Amino acid sequence: MCEEQYANDRKMIEHYFSMDRYEDARPIIENLLLSDPQDPETLYLMGVVYLSREQYTEARELVQEALRNGYNPEYAFFFIGLTYQEQKMYAEAEDAYLRSLEINPNQANVNAAYGYLMLLTGHDEKAIKLLDEAIRIDPDDSAVNDYVYRFYLAKNDGSNQAQYLQRTMEIARNEQEKLINIAVYHLVKEDTKTAEEYLRQLYLLDPTNKHVLEVLEEINRTNHMLFLPNRLIDKIGGPAVFYIGFIILVLVLTWADINSIAIVILALYLITAGYTWLAPLLYRLFVKGKI
């Protein structure tokens, strides 16, 4: 393949990757692999496509092959670490991150990913040290700031959450990143109304994002009028409290010989309990899917 064609193909791949359209880039990468199956750059790119499909083992194998053929080991080990982390193989992920850091300790994204791995495995002190190091190396890296933000979300540290939310908003690569972070912030604060608005905007930017749709639908569902009794029951402590409260109330009324009111309360309880059972069905029949 001539150099000009190769450069054009690489440009197309870069373009599709910048739009997160990894599947569109796949045929071009396959074509490049046909002409040079050993090319480490192309193997790595194919690894990225597999990573986007959440086929972590295959992605890792491709990058290991790229590594054997001379791909930059710093990036390769970082990639391998990420795949292990996604598969919850934390010891292997740590090993890969360490190998990457051994070659070049000044990689902000690797330090941050390693720090986040430490958070996942419960080593908070080590996590914050690594995240601080990542921030020191590259304070303007959006991925690094995302990791730090997630750390403070997990630790429920309000003031740092707000600070890093502001920071991620300033340096986010695109609108989607900003909206995700701000929506998560409000979800954690249980401000579902505001979170819903941001998630809605996020979904409009990418309607193929099924995860956002799921969260949005769940928020819509729980906030719908049909579920008002369910929400009230939850507010007073959940179905168990509601049920015990009702028994106590009926027993007290019966003991006080106010049977007529006890019967009304009983009827109300049965209606409310029946309705809360039926509400999801009614929602599915009359609300869900309507535009």
Next chain:
Amino acid sequence: MDRIELLQSMVEKDKSNIQAWYMLGEELLQQENLREALYAFSMALAENDYTMEQNVIAYLSKVFSSLEGQSRNTDEENAYNLASVRHVEDDDQPNPDEVEKTVELTVIHGKKTDNISSLKQYQPKTVTFQDVGGLDSLKKTINMKIIKPFMDPGLFTKFRKKTGGGILLFGPPGCGKTFIAKATAGEIGANFFPVHISDILDPFFGQSERNLHDVFKTARANRPSVLFFDEVDTLGYSRSKANSDIMRPLIDSMLTEMESIDTGTDNLLIIGATNMPWDVDSAFKRPGRFDKLVFVPPPDMEARQTIFQLKLKEKPLSSDISLEILATKTEYYSGADIENVIELATENVLTEIMETNQERLIGMEDLLYAIEETIPSTLEWLQTIKNYIKYSNQTGLYKEVAKYINKVLL
């Protein structure tokens, strides 16, 4: 002093300057001075420089392959011109504009400017709405929104109705957006220029913008023309979503090019097609750009019958084939899905023949079985757009789709 003279003076001063010889060769070849160009290239190779050798080979193979392509196209272009002449002659009252068109079409022979020869997919075969089965409502919409204003701008001017602007066709994949665009070009008797992102994108700085400009220049040089941007979302990808700024200059250039078109005088129509209208930068949807959104739905009953008829034409079929039943059973199937059904049925029959050594025709049962084995690929798209409309009902841009979904899915 022009470029050739400058280069000639350079090589006279230093005969071993192989770079200058190479550039001189390029310039001379562009001026069609083949003999001197080849001499310059051979001088460029005199130093036995491997990189230079590769450059010369690459450049010459590119030029000669494009020359071969041009000579192959000549016959096709002649045929196209003849067809256009015949079209004019067949008409009861020849329209002077159409006679002009024929004259303009002959100008295509003059593809002498190298920078406008990148549109290799120029297709002389004219397709019209008669070739599109069914989809009457879509054809009517296109007729009202696109063809009439383009063909008769005077009427619209009289009523102070703004004409111009591009059209964005959107709909599920495989439902014939490209074909509809081609048929629209056929209806207005214009040349059709399909453009894909791969025709534009170039790794060298500024070259992508230049390619885009050349595409518009080519379309203007061959007017009346329809410039069709396939998968326009990849070219005009929403800037707020992109992970990098590398495409910004190209998007800006595209917007500038589109704004500079006056349909009334330019006789140039821009059509874009996309499966993902939400990914197209909002700047493209403003007036003067792609301001008319036309939904291309999955083929209707009649269209499906036509597709089955066309795709089954060359196949050995038994007499029990009912196109009506096949069309009824393939609701929401795109043209591509129907083709897949036929392919699957054919494969099944071939497998059976190879296993049993008894030859037989493709029957209705085979096709029905293939339909049962497949699901329409449009459903996912329809589901996505349904959710999209649900959460974005303020703009009203997708009213047509909402109407379609309410009619067929709910």
